[in-house]
Amino acid sequence: AKEDGKNTWRHFSMDLRNKIEGKVRTEQDLRFAIERNEFRLFYQARCNALTNEIVGAEALIRWQHPTRGLLGPGDFIPVCEETSLIHEVGLWVLEETARMQVELARAGYPITLSLNLSARQFTRSTFLSDILGLPHRIGCDPSKLELEITESLLLRDEVAVLELLTAAKNAGFGIAIDDFGTGYSNLAYIQRYPISSLKIDRSFVQDTENSGAVTRLVIALCKSIGIKSVAEGVETQQQLDWLRAHDCQEYQGFLFSKPVPADEFRQLLAGNKPA
Numbered sequence: 001a002k003e004d005g006k007n008t009w010r011h012f013s014m015d016l017r018n019k020i021e022g023k024v025r026t027e028q029d030l031r032f033a034i035e036r037n038e039f040r041l042f043y044q045a046r047c048n049a050l051t052n053e054i055v056g057a058e059a060l061i062r063w064q065h066p067t068r069g070l071l072g073p074g075d076f077i078p079v080c081e082e083t084s085l086i087h088e089v090g091l092w093v094l095e096e097t098a099r100m101q102v103e104l105a106r107a108g109y110p111i112t113l114s115l116n117l118s119a120r121q122f123t124r125s126t127f128l129s130d131i132l133g134l135p136h137r138i139g140c141d142p143s144k145l146e147l148e149i150t151e152s153l154l155l156r157d158e159v160a161v162l163e164l165l166t167a168a169k170n171a172g173f174g175i176a177i178d179d180f181g182t183g184y185s186n187l188a189y190i191q192r193y194p195i196s197s198l199k200i201d202r203s204f205v206q207d208t209e210n211s212g213a214v215t216r217l218v219i220a221l222c223k224s225i226g227i228k229s230v231a232e233g234v235e236t237q238q239q240l241d242w243l244r245a246h247d248c249q250e251y252q253g254f255l256f257s258k259p260v261p262a263d264e265f266r267q268l269l270a271g272n273k274p275a
């Protein structure tokens with residue numbers, strides 16, 4: 001038993017060491033990832049729930065790592081957030097999404113692209129000017145860009161966040177609350193903050209049996225205050241039928257398309273005819 005204990009400890013400390021070394025390596029690699037052009041944005045279509053027409057897309061980051069292959073945000077965004085790399089990576093996401101918006105509009109697809117922001121990005125003093133300068137720097141249409149933030153951010157530093165979001169909204173940008181229903185769900189801020197869309201978390205969408213009443217209420221609330229209701233994580237036709245029956249405006253999920261590289265997304269757009 002004594003030997004077992006020792007082995008367990010050794011395994012534990014090796015695991016921990018591997019983890020720490022892995023993280024250090026990830027951090028070192030991340031520092032070069034932008035220069036080496038290793039980040040990619042994948043796009044997941046966002047559709048009108050009634051017609052299935054693609055009305056937008058969410059940009060989701062991936063890292064084409066030279067040796068580890070294609071990595072998802074869970075593999076490196078936390079490391080970015082713990083270091084200050086998130087500012088640089090976040091700026092790249094903003095600009096790359098803006099470039100894609102310009103390109104799609106020129107190709108005849110004036111759809112809305114949304115992108116994810118980390119709370120940590122709001123702490124950088126240049127963040128607001130980075131956002132407000134996008135139309136000038138990139139030539140994008142801010143009304144075709146939507147910034148996705150999570151509920152928890154709104155509870156942090158109310159005044160600073162409210163000011164920043166209001167300035168972005170006044171400049172024409174859309175603002176979406178992401179993963180709605182998983183945080184504190186304080187309905188008060190929905191009217192206080194300049195929100196254009198509410199993205200209902202997939203845990204609600206995929207469990208209408210238990211969450212149907214709440215989802216219905218959220219959809220009705222969106223309607224009454226004039227913001228878009230967007231269902232996330234729609235995987236089955238049944239889920240979509242339910243959302244249609246309850247007047248949800250837009251949806252995204254594997255049922256229509258998983259997130260795909262830019263080229264594939266352009267093909268998806270080209271083949272998309274409203275029903």
Ligand code: C2E
Pocket residue numbers: 044059060061072073074077093115116117118178179202232233234235252253254255258259
């Ligand atoms: P999120 O913003 O809630 O994005 C939706 C996630 O759900 C995506 O995972 C997407 O691939 C996945 N998803 C979409 N449809 C379905 C579905 O029908 N079923 C299921 N089970 N999943 C679905 P992904 O791409 O791995 O992103 C995970 C999270 O990483 C995102 O969650 C977001 O919080 C974060 N993230 C992604 N890109 C960025 C970025 O550029 N910057 C920052 N700060 N965070 C990002």
Ligand code: CA
Pocket residue numbers: 058115116148178
């Ligand atoms: Ca999101």
Ligand code: CA
Pocket residue numbers: 178179199201232
């Ligand atoms: Ca989400």
Ligand code: CA
Pocket residue numbers: 179
């Ligand atoms: Ca999420």
